[in-house]
Amino acid sequence: MANEIIVIGSGAAGMSAASAAKSKCPEAKVTVFTEDEDVAYSPCAIPWGIEGKIPWEGLVMHTPEFYAKERGIDIHTRTTVESVDDESKTVTAGGAQYHYDSLVIATGGKVFVPPISGANLKNVFVVRTVRDGKNIQAALKDATRVVIGGAGVIGLELAVAFKEMGKEVTVVEMMDQVIPRIADRDMADVIQKDLEGRGIRFVMKAPLQSVNGQDKVESVSAAGETIPCDVVIFATGVRANLEIPKALGLDIGHLNAVIASPTMNPYRRGRLVPDIFVAGDLVQCSSAVMPGATMSQLGSTAVKQGMIAGTNAVCKDKVLFGEVASPWVSCIGDNQIAGTGLSKGLASWYGIDVAEGKAEGTTRARYYPGGLPYRVKLLADRTSHRIVGGQIVAGEGATGRIEWITMAVVCGMTAEDFLVKAETAYCPPTSMVRDPVLWAAEDLIKNLKQ
Numbered sequence: 158m159a160n161e162i163i164v165i166g167s168g169a170a171g172m173s174a175a176s177a178a179k180s181k182c183p184e185a186k187v188t189v190f191t192e193d194e195d196v197a198y199s200p201c202a203i204p205w206g207i208e209g210k211i212p213w214e215g216l217v218m219h220t221p222e223f224y225a226k227e228r229g230i231d232i233h234t235r236t237t238v239e240s241v242d243d244e245s246k247t248v249t250a251g252g253a254q255y256h257y258d259s260l261v262i263a264t265g266g267k268v269f270v271p272p273i274s275g276a277n278l279k280n281v282f283v284v285r286t287v288r289d290g291k292n293i294q295a296a297l298k299d300a301t302r303v304v305i306g307g308a309g310v311i312g313l314e315l316a317v318a319f320k321e322m323g324k325e326v327t328v329v330e331m332m333d334q335v336i337p338r339i340a341d342r343d344m345a346d347v348i349q350k351d352l353e354g355r356g357i358r359f360v361m362k363a364p365l366q367s368v369n370g371q372d373k374v375e376s377v378s379a380a381g382e383t384i385p386c387d388v389v390i391f392a393t394g395v396r397a398n399l400e401i402p403k404a405l406g407l408d409i410g411h412l413n414a415v416i417a418s419p420t421m422n423p424y425r426r427g428r429l430v431p432d433i434f435v436a437g438d439l440v441q442c443s444s445a446v447m448p449g450a451t452m453s454q455l456g457s458t459a460v461k462q463g464m465i466a467g468t469n470a471v472c473k474d475k476v477l478f479g480e481v482a483s484p485w486v487s488c489i490g491d492n493q494i495a496g497t498g499l500s501k502g503l504a505s506w507y508g509i510d511v512a513e514g515k516a517e518g519t520t521r522a523r524y525y526p527g528g529l530p531y532r533v534k535l536l537a538d539r540t541s542h543r544i545v546g547g548q549i550v551a552g553e554g555a556t557g558r559i560e561w562i563t564m565a566v567v568c569g570m571t572a573e574d575f576l577v578k579a580e581t582a583y584c585p586p587t588s589m590v591r592d593p594v595l596w597a598a599e600d601l602i603k604n605l606k607q
Contacts, residue, residue: 160185161256162470163248165238165401166263167191168439169202169456170544172219173463174261174470175230182471189224189232190250195287196221196232201456203290204311207297208318208483216287225491241401243433259432259470262402262415263463266395266438267453271306275368275377281389284311293390300387304377306365308335310487310494312392313348316357317490327386328356329379331364339485340494341501344534351490360384395454405433412450414441419477421466434470436462445480445567446498446545449505453483484563486556493555498546498566498574499536502523511536512547514572514601518593520554522585529553533597535572542571542605545595554587558594572601 162185164175171189179187189196198217205211221232236251241260268283270276280296282289297303303319305312308330319326336345349359363380368389370376376385397414408424410416414424421434437459446452458481462487465478486495504511508527514535521528529552536546547562549555565575576598584591 161258162187162261162467163255163257163259164189164261164263164467165191165241165248166261166265166437167193167196167232167234168263168437168459169197169462170265170459170466171261172224173460174263174436174467175224175435176228177464177467177489178226178259178261178471179230181468183229185471186254187230189230190236190238190248191232191234191290191465192237193286194234195599196224196234198287200285203284203287204318205315206287206290207294207315208321209294210409213287213291216290238401238441240362241405243405243430246432257432259434261434261436261466261470262439262485263435263450263459264398264439265459265464267398268391269394269396270391271365271393273365273367275370275374276391278368278370278389281368281371281374281391282386283391284315285395293388296388297322297324301307302386303327303388303390304329304352304384304386305390305392306377307394308332308337308349308359308361309392309394309487310336310489312390313489314487315390315392319354320355320357327360327384328352328357329360329363329365329377329384331362333362336494338502339496339500340409340548341534344494344496344532344550347532347550348492348494349490351492355490380527395438397441399439402435402439405430407433407435410441410450410544412441412452414452415439416441416450417478419479420469420475421462421478422469434453434466436466442483443480443481447509449507451481451483453481455483455485458483479541480565480567482563486559491552492550493553495555495559496546496548497559497563498544500548501536501544504536504545509545510539512539512601512604513537514597514599514604516593516596516600518589518596520551521587522589525585527586531593533558534595535594535597535601537572537601537605539605542573542602544570544572544575547597558592562594570587572598572605576602 224230302325366378438454484497519528531551
């Protein structure tokens with residue numbers, strides 16, 4: 158077993174790797190380096206932290222002191238890794254040199270900020286760390302108007318949070334729908350209409366052209382319009398942080414992320430690098446839906462990859478990371494929206510002709526009080542009838558149902574097999590006696606025959 162483990166990065170992947178390594182090999186020396194001031198926190202919860210629904214200390218699961226005392230993991234916060242030498246197996250960080258037997262690179266991703274003028278003005282933010290959230294919260298105290306660049310799930314969660322705080326909110330999106338790529342228009346439109354009903358304004362098919370002001374933001378330009386604002390948030394997607402992988406000459410895939418084996422080892426010029434492991438947002442995954450690469454920049458994926466990387470960093474008996482369908486879910490206003498596998502847009506990108514099946518119902522038995530609207534869509538390849546994706550918009554209960562559909566996608570079930578084999582639990586306060594997912598499967602089979 159390896160005795161000295163270094164982990165670069167303290168997010169979900171990095172801390173999962175460190176904890177797994179220490180759990181599998183208690184005698185190992187595990188050291189973590191991070192530029193962040195906080196560790197083991199949930200970036201997904203930052204919108205609710207800004208709104209004040211969750212105290213900032215509640216977002217941080219454990220402190221460096223906890224890891225040192227309870228798990229024997231040494232964490233260096235606010236520390237930059239200057240270099241890695243994989244020949245001598247050393248990491249230089251904070252001006253000091255450290256030896257490793259196994260190295261885990263979990264440096265995550267960086268928010269993409271478009272190269273436009275004014276992006277460096279005061280009160281222009283990205284949302285990635287707890288510190289980002291705290292800085293935004295402080296700036297909002299003296300702000301009345303906010304512009305959010307990007308209508309993905311984080312951008313929309315922020316829009317709702319800011320509106321609840323009494324701000325005037327405008328969302329600017331370069332695509333022609335909210336939650337592009339991963340959600341279909343008919344499902345995404347439900348969310349947009351709800352948010353518009355709350356007073357949130359949308360400017361669609363309009364990339365941000367510039368941020369305007371002297372020292373501090375005063376407006377943005379988009380679609381030929383000048384939109385006054387006091388705060389700008391870029392929620393424009395995440396790109397893999399490749400500084401260290403590129404310095405090491407690791408192979409980068411066509412999705413601009415690190416290519417990894419199922420053991421989470423990277424490659425260099427096509428050959429496995431045995432003592433280095435990668436995990437989290439910088440990794441290119443294999444799709445469970447179609448042969449080929451995909452990205453899965455989700456907290457759940459990061460934790461799973463981190464556990465596998467940390468385990469393999471200390472153990473000879475290797476565990477493997479499989480293909481991904483990347484199920485996701487978000488709470489936006491009063492709705493939950495979830496998806497898995499391919500959307501129609503992604504299916505088209507892969508060259509797949511899909512049929513769809515839809516259904517609507519309620520989240521509880523019709524006669525039980527409190528039931529909320531629930532709509533579901535299933536997608537299947539017209540040629541093979543294999544289910545390749547699904548989406549849900551519901552007032553509650555979306556997570557469990559999208560996980561159920563994910564298993565159908567991962568297992569390669571056809572629509573016909575799904576309808577034969579699927580079973581559902583029933584209780585009036587939690588579900589209808591026959592779940593609308595089954596109705597959607599019936600509609601899907603009907604449309605596949607056309």
